[in-house]
Amino acid sequence: MLMKDAKKGPTEEIRRLAKAEGADAGALSALIAKGLVAAPRNSGRSFEGRAVGKLVSTKVNANVGTSKDYDDCDDEVKKAQIAVQYGADAVMDLSTGKDRDTVRKRLARELEVPLGTVPIYHAARKRRNAVDMTSDDLFNSVREHAKDGVDFVTVHCGVNRNALGRLKNDPRLLNIVSRGGALTMAWMLHNEKDNPFYEEFEYLLEIAREYDLTLSLGDGMRPGCMADASDRPEFMEIITLGELVRRCREADVQSIVEGPGHVPLDEVEMTVKAMKKLTGDAPLYLLGPLVTDIAPGYDHVVGAIGGSLAGMAGADFLCIVTPSEHLALPTADDIRDGVVVGKIAAHVADTVKEGQRERSREMDRRMSQARCDLDWKAQMSLAVDPERAEHIRGTRMTEGDTCSMCSDLCAIKLVKDALKSGKI
Amino acid sequence: MLMKDAKKGPTEEIRRLAKAEGADAGALSALIAKGLVAAPRNSGRSFEGRAVGKLVSTKVNANVGTSKDYDDCDDEVKKAQIAVQYGADAVMDLSTGKDRDTVRKRLARELEVPLGTVPIYHAARKRRNAVDMTSDDLFNSVREHAKDGVDFVTVHCGVNRNALGRLKNDPRLLNIVSRGGALTMAWMLHNEKDNPFYEEFEYLLEIAREYDLTLSLGDGMRPGCMADASDRPEFMEIITLGELVRRCREADVQSIVEGPGHVPLDEVEMTVKAMKKLTGDAPLYLLGPLVTDIAPGYDHVVGAIGGSLAGMAGADFLCIVTPSEHLALPTADDIRDGVVVGKIAAHVADTVKEGQRERSREMDRRMSQARCDLDWKAQMSLAVDPERAEHIRGTRMTEGDTCSMCSDLCAIKLVKDALKSGKI
Numbered sequence: 079m080l081m082k083d084a085k086k087g088p089t090e091e092i093r094r095l096a097k098a099e100g101a102d103a104g105a106l107s108a109l110i111a112k113g114l115v116a117a118p119r120n121s122g123r124s125f126e127g128r129a130v131g132k133l134v135s136t137k138v139n140a141n142v143g144t145s146k147d148y149d150d151c152d153d154e155v156k157k158a159q160i161a162v163q164y165g166a167d168a169v170m171d172l173s174t175g176k177d178r179d180t181v182r183k184r185l186a187r188e189l190e191v192p193l194g195t196v197p198i199y200h201a202a203r204k205r206r207n208a209v210d211m212t213s214d215d216l217f218n219s220v221r222e223h224a225k226d227g228v229d230f231v232t233v234h235c236g237v238n239r240n241a242l243g244r245l246k247n248d249p250r251l252l253n254i255v256s257r258g259g260a261l262t263m264a265w266m267l268h269n270e271k272d273n274p275f276y277e278e279f280e281y282l283l284e285i286a287r288e289y290d291l292t293l294s295l296g297d298g299m300r301p302g303c304m305a306d307a308s309d310r311p312e313f314m315e316i317i318t319l320g321e322l323v324r325r326c327r328e329a330d331v332q333s334i335v336e337g338p339g340h341v342p343l344d345e346v347e348m349t350v351k352a353m354k355k356l357t358g359d360a361p362l363y364l365l366g367p368l369v370t371d372i373a374p375g376y377d378h379v380v381g382a383i384g385g386s387l388a389g390m391a392g393a394d395f396l397c398i399v400t401p402s403e404h405l406a407l408p409t410a411d412d413i414r415d416g417v418v419v420g421k422i423a424a425h426v427a428d429t430v431k432e433g434q435r436e437r438s439r440e441m442d443r444r445m446s447q448a449r450c451d452l453d454w455k456a457q458m459s460l461a462v463d464p465e466r467a468e469h470i471r472g473t474r475m476t477e478g479d480t481c482s483m484c485s486d487l488c489a490i491k492l493v494k495d496a497l498k499s500g501k502i
Numbered sequence: 503m504l505m506k507d508a509k510k511g512p513t514e515e516i517r518r519l520a521k522a523e524g525a526d527a528g529a530l531s532a533l534i535a536k537g538l539v540a541a542p543r544n545s546g547r548s549f550e551g552r553a554v555g556k557l558v559s560t561k562v563n564a565n566v567g568t569s570k571d572y573d574d575c576d577d578e579v580k581k582a583q584i585a586v587q588y589g590a591d592a593v594m595d596l597s598t599g600k601d602r603d604t605v606r607k608r609l610a611r612e613l614e615v616p617l618g619t620v621p622i623y624h625a626a627r628k629r630r631n632a633v634d635m636t637s638d639d640l641f642n643s644v645r646e647h648a649k650d651g652v653d654f655v656t657v658h659c660g661v662n663r664n665a666l667g668r669l670k671n672d673p674r675l676l677n678i679v680s681r682g683g684a685l686t687m688a689w690m691l692h693n694e695k696d697n698p699f700y701e702e703f704e705y706l707l708e709i710a711r712e713y714d715l716t717l718s719l720g721d722g723m724r725p726g727c728m729a730d731a732s733d734r735p736e737f738m739e740i741i742t743l744g745e746l747v748r749r750c751r752e753a754d755v756q757s758i759v760e761g762p763g764h765v766p767l768d769e770v771e772m773t774v775k776a777m778k779k780l781t782g783d784a785p786l787y788l789l790g791p792l793v794t795d796i797a798p799g800y801d802h803v804v805g806a807i808g809g810s811l812a813g814m815a816g817a818d819f820l821c822i823v824t825p826s827e828h829l830a831l832p833t834a835d836d837i838r839d840g841v842v843v844g845k846i847a848a849h850v851a852d853t854v855k856e857g858q859r860e861r862s863r864e865m866d867r868r869m870s871q872a873r874c875d876l877d878w879k880a881q882m883s884l885a886v887d888p889e890r891a892e893h894i895r896g897t898r899m900t901e902g903d904t905c906s907m908c909s910d911l912c913a914i915k916l917v918k919d920a921l922k923s924g925k926i
Contacts, residue, residue, distance in 0.1 A: 267924025303870035500691025
């Protein structure tokens, strides 16, 4: 188990992770041992892992997966490949279609990045009515996924009686928008029992230890709009997740904490800092966050605004949002756009992140040098998406070495010429 | 003159502006009188104006204009119309092609929003070599534009000997990237004289008074990359612009201050607050700002990140950046994408802006209510870009009233069903 091994000092895997981050292996090992950095990898899979958390670069996850209406395994595997090609550091398979087992197994075989799933979706499909799933269905789904090689699972352990009590006392416009959270709530009300993932958390830890599975503690209570943001039910769940992080660490199980979702611009910093504090600085994995509700079709951009700001405040791991969020299952192009924009947000966050600032700023500096030199080849190779940059430039060229925006009135050229003939 | 008239209390025009902003007419009148809000409109043009500054909503400008290589007047007029159609509150014509006079005159006739220009581009084209333009060429260009009905002009008055002295002592990777700034610098070095727009600022004020022309004090010294940001030459220029704002106010000439450009994420707030302070809280007009240099092709997204954050810190007016920034002259589609994303940033800023917070949050609340009701028609009509949202949804429909992302496992439906049968 990585977390246990890390306590004895850097393993080979940790040395490789440290090298990729430009970090000291001893320091990284200590952070993993304390649970401040997670590097999800199932003991049954082998690939170059990705470290998430303190001092390491901000990571990006892309969600793929079939739904009842769009149930094509090949499509989803292709989307996952595109996500990785454009820089995703992890992929989550959220399949709920008929072919869901095939999608998961293929991704576990083919992907070279951490693979995550949400086993409750699987459990919910085992019975005709989702609320009829049993506690065993839930835990068996987790075990099944772990056996298949899944590296991290989202478990909505914080949706418990205590959280629902807080929701009752603090009504929302949109009650619960997390699918896993909604399934858990529906199950709890129907069965008049508390959440098995909360009540029998030890059992989850047992399975996790067996496969070195990372637990991503899901935010089933995350608010679904600006109006519901930062409320007492949300904070109640964070408190619970913080307690569970502590139990994970005691069991040498790696854990990540998931966060919203929808957060107004002036509450992003507070939310991130509160979550970090209440969860013992666990690696923080955000969905977006979205800072407005009115931009369907552009939620990837809205997520990049929130993600950059959240990264500055301390978020470690950004789940990309695609242009089709709130509207439809994403296409491969949507995934591509979402990943590129998510990578931009992660880079922007890294330009101010402790441990990553210098490396990231150097990337910006090199691009600026290429601009100064009017070296277009270098500019393209340094671009976050060379293909798109080249396409835009290529379709509207100018004579000479400038671009068609300013043509002969290029400021960079004007200044160079002026400095040749005169002195400041 | 609006500023002078405002001192006597709300005019008819100010009452209409106040209504559009949900503001008190008396309060708005006082803000205009003090120069804390500007509403650019040439005395020779009539249209419903736009207020920029304290308490009013964050505005968005789109740049259009020919270059030497792409010199089609119709194209640029069409781009301006598209910009306004998608919500631009102002348009600047930066034409430098042969047909530049026609573009400007047509826009002044046809546009129903404030029109801005940069007269030094015009002056620079009057002579074979831009550095041979005379001081008269500069002022005559301003007068010519004002006569044509231009509502605000960018004048780079802060690029003076003092600023160039600071640049000499604090070298940059990219010296000057503002076209107007570069032309001014080249002229100063060639002619061994100070900037006429600085030295003879009184003459500018005279012309401005004649046409009630708003002066947008340009940031010719704005840094062109992360590495150069927030340096002494930039702040020297801001100090000068602050002094000129004061002179504008004494002359009842409306003024706006322009700002960067390229600003690292953790310097956006500082930059905006320093600019506001040093310029007596003049309406602040930013270009972006861009928070990374490595994303050509996605600078509209990068600008939305910086613009949202800058808006939260106090910026009032956002100049949109298109996907083709740093690469080529934008197409009509680029302008469209840039404007929509710019409007999103402006809305996000308004959700935290004094005087606009409640109105903006109500837009988000209504969208969330429509989501709660699974009312897709309402969701589309409330979207910042209904056309794109409908297109995405339309191409990947599901049966029933959910979307194809979750299909039957829609959290909103699950929770509704659960609450029908059980109680929290």
